[in-house]
Amino acid sequence: MDYQQMEQSLKAVGDGNRLLILKYLSKEALCICEFTELLDTSQPAISQHMRKLKQAQWICEEKRGRWTIWSLNKEHGLFEVLVTLLAMLPEPERTVESLIAEGKKVNCT
Amino acid sequence: MDYQQMEQSLKAVGDGNRLLILKYLSKEALCICEFTELLDTSQPAISQHMRKLKQAQWICEEKRGRWTIWSLNKEHGLFEVLVTLLAMLPEPERTVESLIAEGKKVNCT
DNA sequence: TCATTATATAAGCGATCACTTATATATGCA
DNA sequence: TGCATATATAAGTGATCGCTTATATAATGA
Known part of the structure; x- marks a missing residue:
């Protein structure tokens, strides 16, 4: 991995909201x-964060009808590092479960 | 580690020149x-990079006479991650050895 | 077809970035 | 003391960041 790739990858995860997105x-x-x-x-704002994470190849998109479903890209050269980092972060207050409880969860599948 | 600390740490290493400094x-x-x-x-410029790395607690300084000697902070919560990242980067073209050969190495010790 | 829904893009804005040049501080040595 | 050296700080600048509001695109469903 060259310095430029490393820089781009680290810049992309160097943001609190994007870390939260990746944690989810x-x-x-x-x-x-x-x-x-x-x-x-x-x-x-979220859409722009997604674009930045995608450009850094941290995530993959799958278009499904109206929805775009995002997932971690396990092929990223630093995927294991990312997993280590995310494991060190606390669970977010809001959870997908709480969305379901509130009836706000979209059924994309 | 909370999100803000992680963000600051990653922002500090998300720069090509600072990655190079850490590699050295x-x-x-x-x-x-x-x-x-x-x-x-x-x-x-270097002095400012050092300040940023120090603020993120990636490095330690030791004042020795006129010189300030910088070293990696092994106590950083992400030190092992940093070592992993740095190991993935290629050796820089210029080396301390080449400085010695050119007679440009300062004897700080 | 037309309205709704999900997402993306564009433009603008204040904040921060990484650099520059200039200057300040502080140590060591003649 | 006075000068050279090593480093830090200050101020200014163009570029980028992350957000906003407004609008565009694209798929779904009545």
Whole structure:
């Protein structure tokens, strides 16, 4: 891995909201509409974070009808490092389970 | 480790020049005057990178007379991760050995 | 077809980044 | 003491960041 790739990869994860997004994705694939509930941020902001994570090849998208389902890219050269980092972070307050309880979970599948 | 600490740590290493500085420091402690030769950047730029790395607690400084000798902080919560990352990076073109050969190595010790 | 829904893109904005040049501080030595 | 050396700080600058609001694209369903 060269310095430029490493720099881009680390820059992409050097943001609190993106770390949170990745933390959620480390458990299950999700679509953007769910992140807007989970992260307390606007839809365009999330979309832009996704683009940045995708450019750094941290995540993969799968278009399914109206939804875009995002998941971690296990082929990333630093995937194991990412898993280690995410494991060190506490569980987010809001969970997908709480969304389901509130009836806000979108059934993308 | 909380999200803010993780963000600060990752932001600090998300820069090519700082990765290079850390790569050098993974082999031996060095002072700034050596980095100005190794990195092809100005002394103030290096000094500012050092400050940022120190604020993120990646490195320690030891004042020794006129020199400030910098070394990796092995107590950092992500030290092992950093070592893993640095090991994935190629050896820099310029080496401390080449500085010695050119007579540019400062004897800080 | 037309309205709704999910997502992406564009443009704008204040904040931060990484650098520069200039200057300050502080140590060592003649 | 006074000068050279090593480093830090300050101020300024263009680029990028992360967000916002507004709008575009694209798929679904009545």
